[in-house]
Amino acid sequence: MPMYDLTIIIPTFKEEANIAAIIREVDTVFSKNAINGEILVVDDNSPDRTIPIVRELQQTKPNVRLVVRKNDPGLSQSVVEGFRKAQSDILLVIDADLSHPPSHIPRMLAEIRAGNDIVIGSRYMKGGGIQKWPLKRRIISLGATFLGRLLFPEIHDPVSGFFAVKKSVVEGAPLKPRGYKILLEVLGKGHWKTAKEIPFEFVDRAVGSSKLGPETIIDYAVQVIDNARYSWNHHDSIVWQEWKKLFKFGMVGLSGIVVNEGLLIYLKEYVQLALPVASIIAIELSIMSNFILNDLWTFGADQGEHALGSGWQRFASFQFVSVGGAAINFVILNVLAAWVGIDYRIANVLGILVAFLWNFVVNRRVTWKKQKY
């Protein structure tokens, strides 16, 4: 039997101004909700008073533990060390600077107990948000989130620092902790099936200093690529499911070319329609056949319930996106050929590729969005 119901992992570096308050708040949440919880502070040998403050609190709170790291400093490394040292089967990571309200802990614990493998405190979903962030930070954060969502389209906030996870998800997982976004690593390489997000309002730190530097952006880009690569060899990973969808979507797109071309020839040569009329019909029918194949196969029944309940709604959405894709193809071809001077055949291939990505990403996110709540 594990010693505790839950371990709260608090990574710290120079948090003397916040550490006592966060520990007290978490402990109050524990007592109010009858949670037998452990508080594990993982500190990178802070030169300020963080360590003595934690040691002092330990005198009165036996459930507070402190790990002081001397090698390989880093937020993600510290969290992973916390995963290993935790004395419970449920792990919850929270920042020390009170950006993540501890009042959400009981709900997150309950969602794990209800059977979810991962529960994410989400800033980017209805009900969530960020208080008082300068524009630059918002843009960087949204960029990181967008990249993360390419791997995990179902997850609004795949880079949140506030999340709970079953120990079994990370045990034995080949995590390569680096940088700031440990959640992405857990999602990419952990053993999980179900994730749940709960919205929360991120409160910007009132005191203490931020350690976010430009190298974190590069670290993160490398991490995203590494996780995409990892999934290539691990077909049980969630990311691999996305590659499969992308591949199927591409196959359906190719089949659409055959339908379009075949119909065009048939309508022009045998039905003897005028070319513009034959072309419009051929294009529309290929959009329809693409829709049917994607609906049944690419995003078929095994994907779970669709958010857009009726097939007609999905078709309308697909039609709309397809017209947008055609417009993108048209604009890129003409701009590159006429203004940039690129050979029109190459310009068209580039236009087709961008339109394909547009079609996939938007249809994945809108047309065949999954029913979640």
Ligand SMILES: Nc1nc2c(ncn2[C@@H]2O[C@H](COP(=O)(O)OP(=O)(O)OP(=O)(O)O)[C@@H](O)[C@H]2O)c(=O)[nH]1
């Ligand atoms: N152990 C350890 N913890 C770290 C390190 N860097 C940051 N932390 C902790 O990780 C949490 C998040 O770091 P923050 O600096 O708050 O990062 P942020 O929320 O993106 O940025 P700001 O709140 O604006 O400073 C805090 O609890 C930090 O003390 C580190 O190198 N090692």
Ligand SMILES: [Mg+2]
């Ligand atoms: Mg912070």
